[in-house]
Amino acid sequence: MGWFLFIGDMLVMLFMTALVVWLSLRSTTETLDYSARIPLEDDQDHG
């Protein structure tokens, strides 16, 4: 039972990680580049 749960857990982890990698690879380079620059381009006007 222990091994069944353990291997099951690992398979779920593998699936979720693969899903996330796949989702992140779907993002376009432009989106990622722009996202990375968000903190550098949020400087505000001083009132």
Place this chain on the structure above:
Amino acid sequence: MSVSNNGYYHDGLVLRLVQFSVLWAVVAMSVGVFIAAEFLWPTLDLGQFWLSFGRLRPLHTNGVIFGFGVSALMATAFYSVQRTSHVTLFLPKLAWFCCYAWQLTVLFGGISLLAGWTSSKEYAELEWPFDIAIAVIWVCFGIVFFGTIARRRIRPIYISNWFYGGLIIVIAMLHIVNNLALPVSIGKSYSLYAGAQDAIVQWWYGHNAVGFLLTGGFLGMLYYFLPKQAEQPIWSYRLSVVAFWAFTYSYIWAGPHHLHYNAIPEWVQSLGMVMSLVLLAPSWATMINGIMTVSKAWPKLKTDPALKFIVLSLAFYGLATFEGPMMAIRSVNVVSHFTDWTIGHVHSGALGWNALVTYGTFYFLVPRLVGAELHSTRLANLHFVLALAGTLLYILSMWAAGVSQGLLWLSVDKLGELSFTFRDIMTGMKPYYALRLVAGLMFLSGTVLMAYNLFMTTRGRQPLQCAPAPVPEPWRLPESGYRTVTAKQVNA
């Protein structure tokens, strides 16, 4: 305490939370130094229960984690979520409520710990009235944070917000589940769990509080303020996203490594150990991402004390997240468990990572908030030296003490009897405890210097009024919210 704030960011709230955070740092670290002294001079408690190690220790941990740490996380979350969303805070009155209600909860919760009210669960010692207050304030924090993101004017949700979001959601879940209890009086309750079940739930909470608050929350801080200070975008944004999800999926399983060789199923212990080792990957992915980001800004390290703190915190983050998985290996844990090695590990994370990344952020943030130069760069540099020396001395003394304790406790003679008594071993620890006290004093002195420096920087000044910057097309969202724009429309 302006509500609409005329379209300006609510930075007065951010500054107030930073002030509370610094205050708690000084108070809670002073308590830590006092209890370190009690290891050398046990009569320092003067025979008073409220000065005993058993009552002051949870005051130290709660003060540092919930007073200093959470106030800093709220401050930086409110600061960065406004800017990365290009809108002012959602329900700012509620945000101010979170600020003051949280401080009152930590204050009265701390007093209750001194009075002997405790649930006896590590990092969750506060009794049920405070547990309810924390849950309510935390939900309010979530409403303000996620409400601000929902109103954002920019399509991407920056990576720091994912970490802060993870912090808010997971800590709410952990706190509520772990603190389910049956109250029998105003100051006493009994957990709904018992025995090994109680232990598993407690360390599911305890480890993930470290994970999602002291690691994930502060990674949110790092991912926003490191690029700001280095004036460079994150080296690999894609890696940061992968690291976030890998971190989130892995961390939640690792808690049972706190219960090796205890009365829980062996496969649960193995799972905790394996997932702790898996955690090395996302942890080091983040560290490498941070170091590579800074690598383009090395010259700034000579002149910018704030950046120095952040870079050093990354080094300690790497160290602590390597040491943790190693200690989760059962054959290593047999030596390290119940020794001061664990205390050294915790402080390499708490001082070296959490405190230093926060100090670097405060040195950057506070002058910007009030539109002034830092009062004294020289004092900040002195603080850096004290913090580095104090952290190293602390870790080294506790490593030496812990490894000695672990090996001596395992030592048996030819007949299988213990070679050394507990008392013999602890008597031999005095030099290490003296070094630990010196280290704590050094770190505390640096923190006091920072408090003075930041106080002088803000004295007589008000937060600047700053408005959201415009968002370029095609990343701009209409005021009605993100649901009206699809990815296809943006790409078109």
